Amino acid sequence: MGIFPGGKSTRINSPRHLTLRYSRRVAAAYQRKAQQLAGITAVEEDDELDPLAPGEQKLNSYWAPGLEAGPKHNISVKQNIKAPTGEELNLEAEKxxxxxxxxxxxxxxxxxxxxxxxxxxxxxxxxxxxxxxxxxxxxxxxxxxxxxxxxxxxxxxxxxxxxxxxxxxxxxxxxxxxxxxxxxxxxxxxxxxxxxxxxxxxxxxxxxxxxxxxxxxxxxxxxxxxxxxxxxxxxxxxxxxxxxxxxxxxxxxxxxxxxxxxxxxxxxxxxxxxxxxxxxxxxxxxxxxxxxxxxxxxxxxxxxxxxxxxxxxxxxxxxxxxxxxxxxxxxxxxxxxxxxxxxxxxxxxxxxxxxxxxxxxxxxxxxxxNVPDAFEDIGRTLNVLRAPEEIIAPLRTSSDKMQQLVAKRLDDGYTLARYRTQTGESTVALYRGPFTPSYIPPLENLTTSSNSGVDLQILDKQLGIMDITYSVAWQVGRTMALGDKAYTAALNRLRTSIHGAAEAASKLQTVKAIDDTAFRTRSDLLGDIDLAIRSLASIHLSNRNDLDPGTPIREPRYLPGGAKRRWKRSRLARSDIPDMSYSSPLIQKYFPNEAIKAARFLAKSTAGDTYDETNDPMSTDWMIVLSWLLDRMFLAGVPAHCLIPDPTYLEPERLRFFRIDSNWVDALIDGALSLGNHYGDDEDRTAIKEALNDYIQHTPDGQDQPVQIPSYGFYLRSDLVTMFPDLRVEVLDVNGNAPSTGAPLLRHEIVTDGVMMAFMDRVPGSDKFASLVFTQPSHQQRFAVARGVDTTQVKVDIRRQYTVEQSIREKDENRHDALGESLIYKPDDPNNIFLWDAKSGSGLNDLRIIWPPRFAAVQLKKLQDEMGTYSDGGTQKPYFKDDTATSALFAMQLNDPVYNLTIDLKSHASSGAMAQVGPPGDSSSPEIRTLKLMGTARVNKLIPDNGSETLPTKKEDDDDDYGATFKRLQSYAATPTALSNFLAPNVRALPVASLASLPEPQLLTQKRNNPEIAPTSNSSSQPDDRGVAGSPKYQITVSSNIIGHWDEVQLDKDNLPQDIIFSIILKQDAVSQYQLVEVDIQIDVGASAPFLMNTYTGPGAHMLTNLRFNVLPTVIRDDEHDINQLRLRVLPRSAKGWVYATQVSELTFLLGLAKINAPAKYSSEIKVQSWARYKRSPNEGLGPNNILEITNPDTTVKVVNLRYTPSS
Incomplete structure (x- = not known):
């Protein structure tokens, strides 16, 4: 179970939850203020406001839920329903x-x-x-x-x-x-x-x-x-x-x-x-x-x-x-x-x-x-994180220079570690974790990223021992990255995005360096669209200049250029083609800057500013990578033996300060970013670091300092941490106040039983970090029977309690003292608050319990009588006013005194080991911890690239030739085929086929003799008569897509193109063996009213419910009768080319946006032909000689023109 917040949870599942919560709170306040300045009413949510100040607490005697557990509960529901007729229905239910x-x-x-x-x-x-x-x-x-x-x-x-x-x-x-x-x-x-x-x-x-x-x-x-x-x-x-x-x-x-x-x-x-x-x-x-x-x-x-x-x-x-x-x-x-x-x-x-x-x-x-003594002992052990002084002192005072050198290394926080070289020999090496006892500046010789971490090792020439500190940090970062699938996947996707964009931009820059007009990007095209629109007339050989109408243009009157630019492209020789490979010097000239641009673009928010975890990211991959890298800069997840290389550095009951080595963190981040390097020269890693540095130097809206990154910290190892896991830590400035800007603690955790760790970004002992205060937490204070209890008596000090505001309490000069004289009770006293014996007077001291009803009543009485009053505008009012003893009031009495320890870091900063933790000089400003390993990691290739650094030159014959003219013959006329290839997007060009060229079935077409279907027939009716040899019968209705008018095509006064519904219903014997090949509907088209439509240019036809068929519209040219016909072929979606007719019940489809000829009267009737084709022999293929065509009766289509009245 998590901690109950009493409202909207502000919990952030991150090791950086302290800084993230502070940043989001500041960002929310900034946005509310901006909305108020803009005249927008900001909605204040009570859940976002902390009702208690730091260090305050509120006590309640109890929080009882609405229903208790244990007994059975019953819920009953009654409902009375009254009908308009006056009838009533009473419903009851019980659960x-x-x-x-x-x-x-x-x-x-x-x-x-x-x-x-x-x-x-x-x-x-x-x-x-x-x-x-x-x-x-x-x-x-x-x-x-x-x-x-x-x-x-x-x-x-x-x-x-x-x-x-x-x-x-x-x-x-x-x-x-x-x-x-x-x-x-x-x-x-x-x-x-x-x-x-x-x-x-x-x-x-x-x-x-x-x-x-x-x-x-x-x-x-x-x-x-x-x-x-x-x-x-x-x-x-x-x-x-x-x-x-x-x-x-x-x-x-x-x-x-x-x-x-x-x-x-x-x-x-x-x-x-x-x-x-x-x-x-x-x-x-x-x-x-x-x-x-x-x-x-x-x-x-x-x-x-x-x-x-x-x-x-x-x-x-x-x-x-x-x-x-x-x-x-x-x-x-x-x-x-x-x-x-x-x-x-x-x-x-x-x-x-x-x-x-x-x-x-x-x-x-x-x-x-004694808890106060335990607090004081902690304050006396203040020092830096390194080997104990009793180990270093003998080496420091030794006459042996080698021992003095070892002491110096121990002073710097180093320890000796077992190390195995690449060739397998076991030796010893120097190692220091990220927590150093003294200031370590950025190393001048370590500025380049690494591909293995080996080049980050430093040889101590005086001791002849290798320092593997930063090599270990690099390997730890890489290993941690390999263990996180989400981060690794996001990093590879991010690298791909950066590399792809940078490579494309580099190639474009290379091409444009040869000829700026050789390649047009989308932005170039859109930027010139205004000029293109204003020059359209000149494309058609206008006699005027659109850009300067008063000036005639020279021949040829074609602004885009001559024939070579329009039509001719010379074949390039190999020497004319620039080397566009990644390792090419031509590409490498532009790639680093383009990679940084791509990374910075992906590191933005959707609003265009820097993504800082309080806004929405442009790239979710960058969001994942940024969060993971920042967690590592907070040293989250780093193994404990890497942080504290030797257990003697942190002995029991000790407080140890340290500085976080920026070089160690740099190497850690470099190792984590080394994954996914597929090109050797890792410019992508450098680009990601540049984007990360931009974030670190970015000052979010509403804040007056950049993003907080930890630079200092302390370890507290004490039984006090075990007793009070929520031991409260305060960072105070030189005036004894909490810092006005930034989160005071950047990371605060109990890393193991009895060990507390905290990170800050302020120098210990500076004006902004002058003192450190440890206070017992308000919810983990001790409770005690009394001030003292033994076999002879119990001695109680009644504590002062107040029912007035804090500002009034501070007027009472005795508020920290006990109330009046101490109360002493002995075992034989009547009305006792403490019971020594299970059997009164036995003297066994075997019970030892307090008697809360009497104790609480004594407390309340003494508070009522002796708390005193204060003056409020000349009126004396009591400090305490209550008439009931409660568990909250009694808990304040049982509370043991709250102790705190204040450590004056200002006095320690000027002398001793603490003076070496901060940087030289007296700087109180937080340090901006940007990455320093910004050099590109490169791989030495066995075969060097021989790419040319020179660009091909533009040849003279590439220039345009304005000697050609562009005049069309006066007799030129565009063919229908050419016109059909350049139609508007909403116009459909149907294929045209000659009737004579279409294959016809060799078997004579059989015509059905059943009566014609009236257009007013109900589409859902099922006729009973049969066609030839019991063939399926088709009921076809053509209508507009208008509810209530399914039997007619209805035209409004504007006669816009409309969707036409072709309803096809099949009626057939259940034992029919017909194999259906296709159903065709044919409409004569022409310009006059007797035809249903002039032509069809709509978006096409599609099935409405039976998606196992397709509709293919085709225009048929009948040269013999000099007429065009629109044929709509309904074909089964079957690899065999046919389906059993018994599997089909309807074939309704929609013809989209058909332009109907309007009759010159209220209504007219038009005939539509249709037929069905079946396989003649079920065992043969679909050749023309095996097709049986059965013609359906003509369908009468009624067209209604609403511009006329029914009588016209």
Whole structure:
């Protein structure tokens, strides 16, 4: 489970989430401001605004969901429907459901942190607690039914909000409670774990025999097995859930009845604990609360701007008289159903409780651990990241010069590593990670990209040892890149895009260098389109000059040029063709600059500015590559042994600063970009680096500094990091304020247990990074019984609490002091807030629990009486005003004091090792970390290229010849074929065929004698008569594509071209064996009204539903009758050339944009011919002698002209 933000999540799944979130927040604010200046109302989203300032927190007593889990819920729906006739219909429905929520185990990620951490020690006054990522979880189920259900609570709160009388519900009992036990209190004796007397003897095979308790004294079993455990009672009953609950498994602890009774007492009339009629859980309403915090400066919670947690606090202190460390076990226990139990009887030896989370910690004797001292010890260990001083000092003071040289290398952060040369010999080498103890300037000799990383090795001539630092960095970058498929694929696509565009542009530049007019690009053509349009008349031999109408043009009157330019191209000799290969000097002259141009184009956003991860990218491949490279510049994913080459560099309880070596990062990036080099000379890599440098130097809109890249950082290795994983880190300037520009922390992570890492872009000790502050996180503070507790007394300091704004609180000069005198309670005092013994007066100190109802009441009373007042315009008002003790108020009392450590880096920067971390001089400005390995990586070829660097020259005979004239013969006339090849895009030229040239079937055509089909016949009717030998019958209707007029062609007053529907319906015997070859419809075309249309120039015909056929229109010329005919052939889409007629039911098609001849009256009728062709013999081919043609009756087409009335 992730961290609950309480609204829209701002989580960014990236190691750079701190800088990305800052940049996007600034970009959003800049855009809102720009919209306001432009007069556009900007929509403010509450989810985008952080309601809490850094360091602030908000406490709630509980967050209860609308419906609790456990009991069955019913939802009923009623609906009354009234018909216009007055009839009514009442509908009712009811559905039962259960709310799905954790019950016997927690989902993964539910626990954010615990205190004390597992295995870590603390004093006996500390109360263990658990921080949960779900703020609703402790109240998902009912801890006490006496407070009503969550639905009843919701309805009551709604009624109170609407003005109803009653008291607001300020507390609610959680179903999760934190208990701590000594292991002896939970350890079962051997006879109860195994054998005939075992309490698990009746359980199923799901419980492994012999039974063994876990390290936290739990036993895992199903609920069904739990009910079979003998001599044991449990609050887990069938009433807590559906029948399927019995198959659920959980961890259970077995508590002795006396201890169970002491954990769930009731309150008597005096408010003291007493054994009631049954277990009582109301006291635990003070032991859980919700905290909403600002996550800035926190490694874990900082993934969200706002984080909300629920916290469950224990009520039991550790042993008070232990002289040696004692192991305690903390359990997050479910108390669901406890109030419905009876007290354990005489037959019950144990009470089984479900433990949803548990861990062990150690309770130390008093005064053995001090958090303030731990913070101070960290501050005293401030140094740089390198070998310990006790290792370097003897070498530095040695008289041996060689040892002094080794000490110097250790001072610079180097260590000795085992190294195997390329020839196989094993030797030693110097290695230093990216984190250096001193400033390392960009190396002057390392400026060229590498193809192998070997050329990045540096020989230490004084020691005679090879420095493989940057060679290792190069190999690490390449290896990491090879392990990321998405990055590798995107990088290769990006390289292809850059190389293709650059190569094309280089070739164009080479050609244009010979003759600028030899090649016209699209941009050139579009740029000259205005001139071309204005010169159109001259193309047709006009007598005037379009560009200068007053000046006659000379012969030939053709502006584009003479005959050679129009028609003649001389064949080029080999020497006349420039070398266009990639390795050609002619191409290499232009390629580097063109590659950079291509890379910069792809690195833009869709708006045309630099893509900076706050806008939309022009290239998604560049987006992937850029994000991956920036992650590597933040050293994300780099193996730990490469970052810290020797474990002695970071010893326990140490704070170590370092500088990030820009040369190391350069080599890392170069290795990552080396993939996909298919050309040897890698200009594409250099172009990508140029684009990356542009991004690094780019200042995004709304910001006053370029993109932040880390230059410095620190490691903190301490138990404090384990105790407080969200230890808050603040970077303050010389005035003690947070930086006004940029994110203060660029990367902040817990890299492993007890080790924190943080990156910055400011020099430690500069004006912008003058101090470093570590503060206990607000949601991971310790909770304690009191200031002090032992076997004789408990001493409580009531803390000051306020119900006024922070500005008013600061008026109270004593706000950091305890409120009044300390309260001291002894074991025999009445009205006690702490219970030492399970049996009063026994002196065993075996219970050690606080009594929250009395403790919270004492706190509230003291706050009401002694907090004092402040003056508000002459009126005295109280600092604290409340009448109810709540779990949030009680949690503030149980909180141990919050400690922070402020490290003054300014004083350390002027002396000692810290003085060498920053660059020379006193610069506070963030460093711009651009890449320096910008030289092109090249491969020495075995056979050198012999390409010529000289360009072919333009020959004189290439010039145009204006001696020719371009005059057409006066008798010239374009042929129809020529005209048909240059039609407009919306005009269709149909092929023309002579009727005499068409093959005719050798078998005589047979004509059907059935009556003619009337045009008004319904297209869906099925005639009953048959044609020749029972051949299929075709019902054909020709109409406009107008609903309601499927039997006529209708023309409006404009008579525009329209779509014509040819409806063809087949009726045939089910046993028909006809093999259909084609169906033809033939229309006589001519200019006058008796013809349906003059000609057809539309886009063609297509089938409407039966896509297994095609329609081929053809123009037929009948020279004998001197007439043209439009023949529409419906052919099957079959490799055989025919289909069985029984498989066809209709052949309807549409003839697009046909121009119909308009009759000079309201309507006219036109005849349309049609026929069908079949195979004569099913066993022979489709030759002309095997075709049977059956003519259909003519179809009458009715044409209606709406320009006339029906009477005309």
């Amino acid at each position: 039962s459901f259960f709310v799905d929520a954790p019950q016997f185990s927690l989902p993964e990620g539910s626990v954010h942190s615990t205190y004390p951490p597992p295995g870590y020690p603390d004093t006996n006054r500390i109360l263990p607690h658990v921080v949960l990522t779900d703020p609703h979880l402790p109240w998902e189920r009912l801890g006490s039914r006496s407070q009503g259900t969550n639905k009843e609570l919701q309805m009551k709160m709604k009624a109170l909000a609407e003005g109803a009388s009653g008291e607001t519900v300020r507390n609610r009992v959680p179903w999760l409670v934190m208990f701590s036990f000594s292991q002896d209190e939970l350890r079962l004796p051997p006879q109860d774990l195994d054998g005939s007397t075992s309490i698990f003897r009746n359980t199923s095979s799901g419980v492994t025999k012999p039974v063994k308790q876990s390290g936290t004294m739990t036993v895992n079993m199903s609920i069904e097995d739990l009910w079979k455990v003998t001599d044991t009672t449990t609050p887990v009953t069938q009433d807590l859930g559906p029948d399927s609950m019995k198959s659920s498994r959980g961890d259970f602890i077995f508590v002795k009845p006396d201890l169970f009774t002491s954990l769930f007492p009731a309150s008597d009339s005096s408010g003291n604990p007493s054994k009631g009629s049954g277990p009582n859980t109301l006291q635990y309403q003070y032991q859980a609360h919700v905290r909403k915090i600002n996550g800035q400066g926190m490694a874990l919670a900082g993934v969200e701007d706002t984080a909300i947690f629920s916290i469950v606090v224990g009520n039991r202190a550790g042993p008070l008289d232990n002289e040696t460390p004692t192991t305690m076990t903390a359990h997050l226990v479910s108390i669901e159903g406890v109030e419905q139990m009876s007290w354990p009887g005489s037959s019950h030896r144990y009470v089984a409780l479900c433990s949803l989370y548990s861990w062990n910690y150690t309770v130390l004797p008093a005064n053995t651990l």
